[in-house]
Amino acid sequence: MKTIWIAIPLIIAGAVWYFLGFPGLPTPTTEIVAVTSVPTSAIVGESFNITWQVDNPQSITITHTAIHYGPQPKEDISYPDFTEEFAQGSFTIPNTFTAVVRAPDTPGTLFFRAHALIEEEDVWTEEASVEIHPAPLGSTTPVSDDEQKLVQPTEQEVPPVTNIPEADMPLINLEQEIAPVTETDIPPPSAPSGTQEFSLEQSVYPGSFTPDPLIVKLGIPVKLLVTTLHREHVNRISILPWVTTSDTLVPGKVTIVEFTPDQTGDFNIRNIGHGFEGVLKVTN
Numbered sequence: 001m002k003t004i005w006i007a008i009p010l011i012i013a014g015a016v017w018y019f020l021g022f023p024g025l026p027t028p029t030t031e032i033v034a035v036t037s038v039p040t041s042a043i044v045g046e047s048f049n050i051t052w053q054v055d056n057p058q059s060i061t062i063t064h065t066a067i068h069y070g071p072q073p074k075e076d077i078s079y080p081d082f083t084e085e086f087a088q089g090s091f092t093i094p095n096t097f098t099a100v101v102r103a104p105d106t107p108g109t110l111f112f113r114a115h116a117l118i119e120e121e122d123v124w125t126e127e128a129s130v131e132i133h134p135a136p137l138g139s140t141t142p143v144s145d146d147e148q149k150l151v152q153p154t155e156q157e158v159p160p161v162t163n164i165p166e167a168d169m170p171l172i173n174l175e176q177e178i179a180p181v182t183e184t185d186i187p188p189p190s191a192p193s194g195t196q197e198f199s200l201e202q203s204v205y206p207g208s209f210t211p212d213p214l215i216v217k218l219g220i221p222v223k224l225l226v227t228t229l230h231r232e233h234v235n236r237i238s239i240l241p242w243v244t245t246s247d248t249l250v251p252g253k254v255t256i257v258e259f260t261p262d263q264t265g266d267f268n269i270r271n272i273g274h275g276f277e278g279v280l281k282v283t284n
């Protein structure tokens with residue numbers, strides 16, 4: 001009987017805390033991810049900030065939160081781009097995040113949602129939008145410091161093969177990782193020894209590999225220099241039975257995939273994450 005008189009006030013106190021909050025203690029909220037600041041409009045090619053908050057009753061660590069965005073509204077959240085700042089790493093929530101979004105080069109509407117991966121669960125906001133206006137007459141497109149850093153190495157180091165959108169360029173290791181692409185167009189040796197080397201380009205939107213089919217010779221080690229046009233949460237390839245999973249494909253980086261085809265026929269080059277496929281043809 002005594003315990004009831006202890007338990008009841010505790011339950012009431014707990015309920016008050018949950019629904020109203022006590023001073024100095026975190027207040028549970030219903031909107032776990034919410035956009036808190038975004039301009040209503042932007043100028044073509046201009047960079048602007050979007051701020052969002054990610055809440056949680058307890059302080060925990062998450063590994064991904066981002067603004068996903070693109071020129072089309074997306075029910076299925078397959079936006080072609082997302083902000084990189086908090087896309088990979090370790091971030092404490094509750095917290096507020098701000099990332100830079102670059103407006104497209106053509107006027108229109110930019111659609112976006114904030115996303116967070118919280119304890120293996122995907123949490124998204126409703127879709128919102130920013131109107132993208134043409135540049136005022138006589139003005140030049142503003143270029144931020146960040147973009148200059150990105151563009152300069154591209155012009156100096158990247159051969160035409162890569163064709164990577166500027167917004168997707170990574171900030172690091174451009175020289176080391178992109179330099180080998182110059183050799184990817186060299187045809188494979190015809191002698192049945194050595195290595196046959198090919199470039200393989202992946203585009204997530206639409207899901208495709210180039211070339212398709214990719215034709216290789218039986219019994220000669222294959223070296224694929226794989227590039228991708230898009231950043232994704234999960235972005236690797238498999239070529240069964242030889243390659244179960246590659247390293248993560250990152251725009252601007254060449255991922256090397258090596259194997260020796262020991263049977264002829266058609267095999268799937270498969271994107272892990274989106275599931276689209278290309279064909280690897282092994283011939284005599």
Ligand SMILES: [Cu+2]
Nearest residue numbers: 065066115116
């Ligand atoms: Cu995301």
